[in-house]
Amino acid sequence: xxxxxxxxxxxxxxxxxxxxxxxxxxxxxxxxxxxxxxxxxxxxxxxxxxxxxxxxxxxxxxxxxxxxxxxxxxxxxxxxxxxxxxxxxxxxxxxxxxxxxxxxxxxxxxxxxxxxxxxxxxxxxxxxxxxxxxxxxxxxxxxxxxxxxxxxxxxxxxxxxxxxxxxxxxxxxxxxxxxxxxxxxxxxxxxxxxxxxxxxxxxxxxxxxxxxxxxxxxxxxxxxxxxxxxxxxxxxxxxxxxxxxxxxxxxxxxxxxxxxxxxxxxxxxxxxxxxxxxxxxxxxxxxxxxxxxxxxxxxxxxxxxxxxxxxxxxxxxxxxxxxxxxxxxxxxxxxxxxxxxxxxxxxxxxxxxxxxxxxxxxxxxxxxxxxxxxxxxxxxxxxxxxxxxxxxxxxxxxxxxxxxxxxxxxxxxxxxxxxxxxxxxxxxxxxxxxxxxxxxxxxxxxxxxxxxxxxxxxxxxxxxxxxxxxxxxxxxxxxxxxxxxxxxxxxxxxxxxxxxxxxxxxxxxxxxxxxxxxxxxxxxxxxxxxxxxxxxxxxxxxxxxxxxxxxxxxxxxxxxxxxxxxxxxxxxxxxxxxxxxxxxxxxxxxxxxxxxxxxxxxxxxxxxxxxxxxxxxxxxxxxxxxxxxxxxxxxxx
Amino acid sequence: xxxxxxxxxxxxxxxxxxxxxxxxxxxxxxxxxxxxxxxxxxxxxxxxxxxxxxxxxxxxxxxxxxxxxxxxxxxxxxxxxxxxxxxxxxxxxxxxxxxxxxxxxxxxxxxxxxxxxxxxxxxxxxxxxxxxxxxxxxxxxxxxxxxxxxxxxxxxxxxxxxxxxxxxxxxxxxxxxxxxxxxxxxxxxxxxxxxxxxxxxxxxxxxxxxxxxxxxxxxxxxxxxxxxxxxxxx
Numbered sequence: 001x002x003x004x005x006x007x008x009x010x011x012x013x014x015x016x017x018x019x020x021x022x023x024x025x026x027x028x029x030x031x032x033x034x035x036x037x038x039x040x041x042x043x044x045x046x047x048x049x050x051x052x053x054x055x056x057x058x059x060x061x062x063x064x065x066x067x068x069x070x071x072x073x074x075x076x077x078x079x080x081x082x083x084x085x086x087x088x089x090x091x092x093x094x095x096x097x098x099x100x101x102x103x104x105x106x107x108x109x110x111x112x113x114x115x116x117x118x119x120x121x122x123x124x125x126x127x128x129x130x131x132x133x134x135x136x137x138x139x140x141x142x143x144x145x146x147x148x149x150x151x152x153x154x155x156x157x158x159x160x161x162x163x164x165x166x167x168x169x170x171x172x173x174x175x176x177x178x179x180x181x182x183x184x185x186x187x188x189x190x191x192x193x194x195x196x197x198x199x200x201x202x203x204x205x206x207x208x209x210x211x212x213x214x215x216x217x218x219x220x221x222x223x224x225x226x227x228x229x230x231x232x233x234x235x236x237x238x239x240x241x242x243x244x245x246x247x248x249x250x251x252x253x254x255x256x257x258x259x260x261x262x263x264x265x266x267x268x269x270x271x272x273x274x275x276x277x278x279x280x281x282x283x284x285x286x287x288x289x290x291x292x293x294x295x296x297x298x299x300x301x302x303x304x305x306x307x308x309x310x311x312x313x314x315x316x317x318x319x320x321x322x323x324x325x326x327x328x329x330x331x332x333x334x335x336x337x338x339x340x341x342x343x344x345x346x347x348x349x350x351x352x353x354x355x356x357x358x359x360x361x362x363x364x365x366x367x368x369x370x371x372x373x374x375x376x377x378x379x380x381x382x383x384x385x386x387x388x389x390x391x392x393x394x395x396x397x398x399x400x401x402x403x404x405x406x407x408x409x410x411x412x413x414x415x416x417x418x419x420x421x422x423x424x425x426x427x428x429x430x431x432x433x434x435x436x437x438x439x440x441x442x443x444x445x446x447x448x449x450x451x452x453x454x455x456x457x458x459x460x461x462x463x464x465x466x467x468x469x470x471x472x473x474x475x476x477x478x479x480x481x482x483x484x485x486x487x488x489x490x491x492x493x494x495x496x497x498x499x500x501x502x503x504x505x506x507x508x509x510x511x512x513x514x515x516x517x518x519x520x521x522x523x524x525x526x527x528x529x530x531x532x533x534x535x536x537x538x539x540x541x542x543x544x545x546x547x548x549x550x551x552x553x554x555x556x557x558x559x560x561x562x563x564x565x566x567x568x569x570x571x572x573x574x575x576x577x578x579x580x581x582x583x584x585x586x587x588x589x590x591x592x593x594x595x596x597x598x599x600x601x602x603x604x605x606x607x608x609x610x611x612x613x614x615x616x617x618x619x620x621x622x623x624x625x626x627x628x629x630x631x632x633x634x635x636x637x
Numbered sequence: 638x639x640x641x642x643x644x645x646x647x648x649x650x651x652x653x654x655x656x657x658x659x660x661x662x663x664x665x666x667x668x669x670x671x672x673x674x675x676x677x678x679x680x681x682x683x684x685x686x687x688x689x690x691x692x693x694x695x696x697x698x699x700x701x702x703x704x705x706x707x708x709x710x711x712x713x714x715x716x717x718x719x720x721x722x723x724x725x726x727x728x729x730x731x732x733x734x735x736x737x738x739x740x741x742x743x744x745x746x747x748x749x750x751x752x753x754x755x756x757x758x759x760x761x762x763x764x765x766x767x768x769x770x771x772x773x774x775x776x777x778x779x780x781x782x783x784x785x786x787x788x789x790x791x792x793x794x795x796x797x798x799x800x801x802x803x804x805x806x807x808x809x810x811x812x813x814x815x816x817x818x819x820x821x822x823x824x825x826x827x828x829x830x831x832x833x834x835x836x837x838x839x840x841x842x843x844x845x846x847x848x849x850x851x852x853x854x855x856x857x858x859x860x861x862x863x864x865x866x867x868x869x870x871x
Binding site: 034035036038039152547548549554565567570572575577578 | 647685686688712714719720721722724725726727739743745750752753755
């Protein structure tokens, strides 16, 4: 319809029919809450990055990498200390399940997390004071007995102290450290680093380490249970499994673990110049590489496993090869040859690794392939166990301690370490200690133990991969192989420099966790993302105005922003409702209808009247032939 | 007898559904001999994604007086093509107390949806009808949200019609079950007659059979919430 020529009364003269002032005008935003466009709402929901999930201690790796990236090293160090008491140790010896899980593996190469951890740990060791000492709570008066000063026991004591509980650690050896000292060679973990980390834990106060006390001989477990508020058994497996072959009792046949322990404790050890190490795992690798350093000769690793089945971590395999370790794979030791009670050689034969129904390793020898080799030392590294005869029988199952879902064998007796699962990583033991300390703390506060909440791990596919340019991993610097072979004490893997640590941290994709990149803040076309600081947790969505276009979700690099159906948010009181879609007040259009209709009626009546005048009653056209337009036009104001 | 139908929807992505509902109701009414009108309201600027748009139909046994007015002043039938509109706007403005029939396309419970209506809106309701048209509509593609998905899913999972491929048939997709639920719940127009003008007759009949009606007892009178704009004209 056309209303041209009609007179619109002043009260109906709207700027544009029924439109509110635009949001740019005064009052416009209040009148026009565009939040009602939204059928999905962007929400910040941090997920668990895979590194964090894979780490048995639950280190917040993304968080400290982000601190390091921004040169906030002390904050990074304190972040690690929340979960792991000895980053200088794990930064050297950890088999880094975090790097194995790193999403960056699917992108280019995983982040060198261990190198950054070591950088932070060494930085922390060089601080004049322990920064967490002042933040510790007062001692609660509760006392916990800890059996074993290995990584599990030390971590438990540390985390108990962080929660205000004192502990006494009973250690059978003359120095604390457990497998850290007795199982890991000095070229991997220098003794002074280990000593410094242990001293730092002891220095927190409320932690007493009693060395040379063997529970089961010098102290009775029942006495500990009676005397203390709780007990933690944190044992490794430091007894090497024996190989039952002819000649195994000759001089020169030693257990690899025993060899490593003697060397680690600083006692004089000897290794021959031609060493055979039987086994295909990390202990075999450590023993062979130590033997090269101590004996100065050659070392061969004889394994049932094929080259691609070896259980040695990749970088150790490569470093061992560089140092001259030889690998004799798919081979088994048949018997040891000797003269005058001393080893002179061995008979080997081809073999294959197979497993029986229970998953136990069974060698499959190939008959007729036996051959002799000469050697002067044979080290056995085919697995490890623990003496558990001092424990009640019902705790023990197939050489391991059987625990309940919370890692307990009694109401207040927690267990951790390799003795619960078989040989594993240092960081597994550290995680056991942390979990036990958490459980003990809950029990001592007279609360109920509960399983941990399930976590959502961020997969690579949900990252916005386009935001992450490919960048190669910075390899950890290594000492030259010739240098390494010279001495036990030459560290193989060296530290990242400050710049390298920062550059490597910068590669972190912050999977599923907001890292304050400001992308949502920048891309929002409606200025509906607000922040007061460029940090995680400081962004919020202006819900009355966010139209739910989801550009922020689409452009979030880390995937911490998600869309959620608007109606899932069950908050009727928080709804900002527009009164009508566009009219600023009730039925602007409807109100117009009556007067406008009247105007139109008037117009039509006037038109009809004019037409009646100009057109004759028979309707055959007016005298001037213009259909009355002249009069109609004359009505224009 | 006189009824006003206002269909609320969201711009571009669900505009055609709204248009189909009002068109079919008006066409069926006209075929039955009523005076009927269908209005596509271009004041609402439907080419902005997700902005709220309205479609109007009105019919009665007397000639319609406000022929040239877009907006229904007193809608007694209100349809929400997308469930979140229940939070967005006062779609019952002008409805007379206790007369409103509200049809919502949603998979949720009517009780849950009713929670979002403040007292001054609730007292205008006679019935709340919930029809899960997404489930009842003819399914295309693997996702339950897919009806036609030619524009590479329109970036996100949404009900997509316009902007992808315009379909000429009237009464397709989720519009069909919504029409079915509306006609069945109001009981003014015979289902068979309406079905004649709906392209996807089967889906419409599924909507006739499968919807939930919540009779809303008149809520105690609550003064209307202070609305943002000038109350002088309200």
